[in-house]
Amino acid sequence: MTAYDSSARDLGTCIVRVCRDCCCGTEAKHPGVDHDGLLARLEVGTRGRARVLRSGCLLACDHSNVVVVTPSPAGRKAGGRPVWLQSVLDAATVDAISAWVACGGPGIASMPESVHEKAFAPTQLAATWTAV
Structure with a gap:
């Protein structure tokens, strides 16, 4: 897991964690997906x-x-909580997430339907592992 970076909190920005180093982001699990290109996007x-x-x-x-x-921090103060998204495998999904974050993200901006459709509840272990 990547360590929490306090400078992001100081800037009033969201933190977006992208799972890598396992099956996420691999050609073996998702052939034909430009994982590096989507991350850059x-x-x-x-x-x-x-x-x-x-x-x-x-x-x-x-x-x-x-x-x-x-x-x-402002989103958290307004009641926002981490949002887990699945199957982030195409440019349209990445663009929708980016637009939502650009508007403020959790607690600040309404989640677009296309992003809401990707949301899921993590297991307790996963949620504890990534707690901020």
């Missing part, structure tokens, strides 16, 4: 609004490719 699309972190296994392999959007 997410980094560019959220620039200035989120810190994108590559994470080791988030213990949610049945939902690969997993992305977790953690609210900014």
Whole structure:
């Protein structure tokens, strides 16, 4: 797991964890998906609004490719909680996540339907492993 970066919190940005280092992001599990290209697209699309972190296994392999959007301090104060997203495998999904984060993300902006459709509840172990 990637360590929490306090500078993201200081900037009032969201944290977006992208699962890697297991089955997520691999050609073996998702052939034909440009994993590096999608990650770069997410980094560019959220620039200035989120810190994108590559994470080791988030213990949610049945939902690969997993992305977790953690609210900014303002979003947390407004009631936002981390949102776990599954099957982040195409540019349209990455763009929808980026647009939502650019508007403030959890607790600040309404989640677009296309992002809401990807949301899932993590297991207790996974949620504990990634707690901020």
